[in-house]
Amino acid sequence: MTSSLLFNVTTFTYLVSMLIFFTFLATKNKTIGIVASCAAYFGFVAQTVAIVLRWKESYAAGVGHAPLTNLYESVIFFSWTIILIYGIIELKYKYRVVGAFVVPFALLGMAWAQLGLESHIEPLVPALQSNWLLYHVITCFLGYAAFAVACGISIMYLIKESMEGASGDAQAGGIIAQFPSIRVLDDLNYKAIMIGFPLLTLGIITGAAWANYAWGTYWSWDPKETWSLIVWFIYAAFLHARITRGWVGRRAAILSVVGFAATIFCYLGVNLFLSGLHSYGAGR
Amino acid sequence: MTTNKRGFIQSVWDFFCSLKLSISLLIGLAATSIIGTVIPQSPPREYLESISQTKIALYSKLGFFDMYHSWWFILLLYLLTLNLICCSIKRLPRVWKFVSEPTLIFDEGLEKTLSLTHHFKMEGDAASLKDKMAAFLKGEFAEPVITEVNGEYHLFAQRTPYCRLGVYVVHFSIIIIFIGALIGSYFGYKGYAQIEEGTSVSTIENRNGRQTDLGFAVKCEKFSVTFYDTGAPKEFKSILTVLENGQPVPGFISIPIVVNSPLTYKGITFYQSSYGPAGMFQITVRDRKGGAPVKLAVRQGEKTPLPNGGFFQLLETTADVSPFMPQLSGPALRGTYMGPDGTSQQVVLLRNYPNFDLQRGGDLVMTYDGSEEKYYTGLQVAKDPGVWVVWTGCALMVLGIIIAFFLSHKRVWIRTANGRVIFGGTANKNQAAFQLVFDTLTDKLKQM
Numbered sequence: 001m002t003s004s005l006l007f008n009v010t011t012f013t014y015l016v017s018m019l020i021f022f023t024f025l026a027t028k029n030k031t032i033g034i035v036a037s038c039a040a041y042f043g044f045v046a047q048t049v050a051i052v053l054r055w056k057e058s059y060a061a062g063v064g065h066a067p068l069t070n071l072y073e074s075v076i077f078f079s080w081t082i083i084l085i086y087g088i089i090e091l092k093y094k095y096r097v098v099g100a101f102v103v104p105f106a107l108l109g110m111a112w113a114q115l116g117l118e119s120h121i122e123p124l125v126p127a128l129q130s131n132w133l134l135y136h137v138i139t140c141f142l143g144y145a146a147f148a149v150a151c152g153i154s155i156m157y158l159i160k161e162s163m164e165g166a167s168g169d170a171q172a173g174g175i176i177a178q179f180p181s182i183r184v185l186d187d188l189n190y191k192a193i194m195i196g197f198p199l200l201t202l203g204i205i206t207g208a209a210w211a212n213y214a215w216g217t218y219w220s221w222d223p224k225e226t227w228s229l230i231v232w233f234i235y236a237a238f239l240h241a242r243i244t245r246g247w248v249g250r251r252a253a254i255l256s257v258v259g260f261a262a263t264i265f266c267y268l269g270v271n272l273f274l275s276g277l278h279s280y281g282a283g284r
Numbered sequence: 285m286t287t288n289k290r291g292f293i294q295s296v297w298d299f300f301c302s303l304k305l306s307i308s309l310l311i312g313l314a315a316t317s318i319i320g321t322v323i324p325q326s327p328p329r330e331y332l333e334s335i336s337q338t339k340i341a342l343y344s345k346l347g348f349f350d351m352y353h354s355w356w357f358i359l360l361l362y363l364l365t366l367n368l369i370c371c372s373i374k375r376l377p378r379v380w381k382f383v384s385e386p387t388l389i390f391d392e393g394l395e396k397t398l399s400l401t402h403h404f405k406m407e408g409d410a411a412s413l414k415d416k417m418a419a420f421l422k423g424e425f426a427e428p429v430i431t432e433v434n435g436e437y438h439l440f441a442q443r444t445p446y447c448r449l450g451v452y453v454v455h456f457s458i459i460i461i462f463i464g465a466l467i468g469s470y471f472g473y474k475g476y477a478q479i480e481e482g483t484s485v486s487t488i489e490n491r492n493g494r495q496t497d498l499g500f501a502v503k504c505e506k507f508s509v510t511f512y513d514t515g516a517p518k519e520f521k522s523i524l525t526v527l528e529n530g531q532p533v534p535g536f537i538s539i540p541i542v543v544n545s546p547l548t549y550k551g552i553t554f555y556q557s558s559y560g561p562a563g564m565f566q567i568t569v570r571d572r573k574g575g576a577p578v579k580l581a582v583r584q585g586e587k588t589p590l591p592n593g594g595f596f597q598l599l600e601t602t603a604d605v606s607p608f609m610p611q612l613s614g615p616a617l618r619g620t621y622m623g624p625d626g627t628s629q630q631v632v633l634l635r636n637y638p639n640f641d642l643q644r645g646g647d648l649v650m651t652y653d654g655s656e657e658k659y660y661t662g663l664q665v666a667k668d669p670g671v672w673v674v675w676t677g678c679a680l681m682v683l684g685i686i687i688a689f690f691l692s693h694k695r696v697w698i699r700t701a702n703g704r705v706i707f708g709g710t711a712n713k714n715q716a717a718f719q720l721v722f723d724t725l726t727d728k729l730k731q732m
């Protein structure tokens with residue numbers, strides 16, 4: 001069995017899981033909901049095995065490194081962490097329906113990686129040969145994934161709120177009625193960010209520590225660094241918004257969506273749109 | 285007048301204490317930080333030539349070319365710090381009081397504010413129930429404080445009260461990180477040193493172009509580079525020796541450094557960052573129409589005079605040309621030939637193919653005979669006495685965030701009267717988890 005075969009299985013399973021989740025939304029049938037999350041977990045297990053296999057394959061290819069070093073590998077890892085964080089939140093807080101808004105993010109990642117990205121295992125250039133890479137990438141991506149989950153929840157919040165009004169007394173019918181109440185969604189959003197914020201903080205710190213160790217500067221206002229700080233500022237604003245009157249609820253949900261948009265820009269946009277202006281650690 | 289003045293000072297103070305200001309500053313910092321990621325910082329000449337003069341004037345005026353050190357960005361950071369300090373001065377004493385002088389009396393007013401309460405009927409008078417409850421709380425939750433009011437006993441117990449200080453640890457850590465950064469910028473420097481194999485340097489070029497004396501010398505004994513089969517670099521390695529007054533320093537002799545593994549001596553750290561050829565490259569030049577070949581030694585970047593009055597300038601060299609010219613192999617170099625008539629032409633010479641340059645069709649024909657295998661190593665040099673302050677701040681920040689987010693201040697009260705026990709509790713975070721704790725305690729009380 002090869003990792004790429006298993007990645008195909010993963011993508012397909014996430015697709016199936018998403019479709020079952022949508023059916024769950026439409027039918028409100030509990031059993032269908034359970035099947036939907038089981039499908040997501042099955043995909044997660046397949047993906048975990050595939051990632052481990054790819055790690056082994058890199059040793060067989062003689063370059064031996066953790067599968068976290070190029071865009072293909074990182075997108076796959078990102079989608080893995082999204083399902084992981086979703087699983088934690090689902091198991092802990094028992095709101096299955098959140099999956100309908102989170103699994104699509106993971107599916108999108110897998111589909112893009114498999115259809116559009118170069119999957120070749122490459123050797124590590126000297127700058128990346130460090131254990132800090134592992135700590136840095138894992139903490140950042142877990143943080144990003146928690147923000148993805150928070151974004152999914154905030155979208156649910158905004159949809160539900162616009163249907164029902166902020167007080168939540170007008171009950172929306174149909175699919176929307178399946179959503180947890182807006183108070184619960186607001187709280188879940190906060191909980192997801194409470195997981196994401198410490199991880200992002202650790203991610204930024206490990207990145208700074210690594211930069212200091214490799215180049216002698218812990219902070220150089222490189223676009224990637226700066227964008228991670230922008231994301232951090234936005235979520236710090238979110239945390240304070242939560243304890244300020246007038247900022248709870250709708251504005252907090254919008255901040256959470258904006259924060260995730262900035263996260264995605266930090267992860268992908270910086271390389272696509274801003275590269276060439278600064279080259280990371282290229283000496284002088 | 286004085287009341288007006290008071291009112292003014294009060295409103296300035298309130299302004300600096302407000303959370304709305306914090307949110308605005310955080311969002312403001314996020315928004316303005318984008319500018320410096322779009323406009324190149326310390327831009328190269330090509331960029332400046334590509335934009336209009338008005339834009340250059342405007343951007344310079346606004347400090348956009350060094351945005352993160354511009355007065356207004358630094359001002360935002362100072363405002364954030366001020367906001368943080370004022371807010372803490374205002375709130376910390378209250379929180380401290382809350383923690384150190386907890387509400388001990390469980391009266392009905394307090395009871396109404398709690399969402400978790402329970403009433404029990406129990407055998408015994410207030411005093412004996414008090415002893416029973418005190419033992420219960422001590423065993424199951426935390427040691428209670430007991431107060432007697434009008435024959436009723438009030439028991440109060442709490443867990444992790446100090447977690448309320450977690451956010452202040454986070455905020456304090458931000459100030460520590462700023463202090464660390466300031467120490468670094470006032471007492472440290474960043475620079476670059478280029479050392480040829482076998483030679484040493486004792487001064488380095490500072491970021492702002494000045495020469496800085498190290499106070500000792502660093503010698504590059506040897507530099508080596510290895511490649512993967514694909515041609516991508518695998519490892520750059522310099523062997524460095526530290527010299528004091530020309531003498532090697534024990535413990536700092538022939539230390540290998542690679543990317544991600546630097547050398548530190550007397551607080552100054554040397555990081556492997558780049559390399560290049562430092563040796564001479566031998567080329568031979570002859571006239572196409574005949575005549576004696578002339579041997580020349582050229583060096584990267586330098587213009588070497590040629591016998592016909594022109595010049596040759598070596599631009600780059602490689603040990604293996606195959607990544608660039610897939611059918612060919614071996615060492616190669618690329619340079620510019622400047623003829624006596626002012627024309628110039630690109631020249632590529634391959635050591636394994638001496639006739640390659642004939643195809644160029646110039647009057648002069650060149651060959652590449654070989655090179656002295658010698659490199660220079662490029663080192664980033666940094667001295668930053670503030671870096672440990674920054675790491676301390678970072679550690680405090682992570683600790684503070686964990687305390688603030690994942691611990692909760694749990695409080696329970698019990699009031700005993702004759703034949704009655706009233707139980708209540710609350711937590712400042714994660715009520716759902718606290719409810720489980722509360723329910724377990726209630727169940728145990730029921731069985732008593």
Ligand code: HEM
Nearest residue numbers: 236239240243306309364367368371451454455458685688
């Ligand atoms: C302008 C500067 C800032 C001010 C005035 C400020 C003020 C405050 C205040 C008053 C609280 C509430 C404390 C309480 O619940 O008793 C708080 C909470 C908090 N602050 Fe700040 N803050 C600032 C900047 C920051 C920054 C940059 C961070 C980034 C890490 C941060 C992280 C936090 C965290 C994690 C909490 C806890 C939030 C929660 O419990 O949900 N603060 N801040």
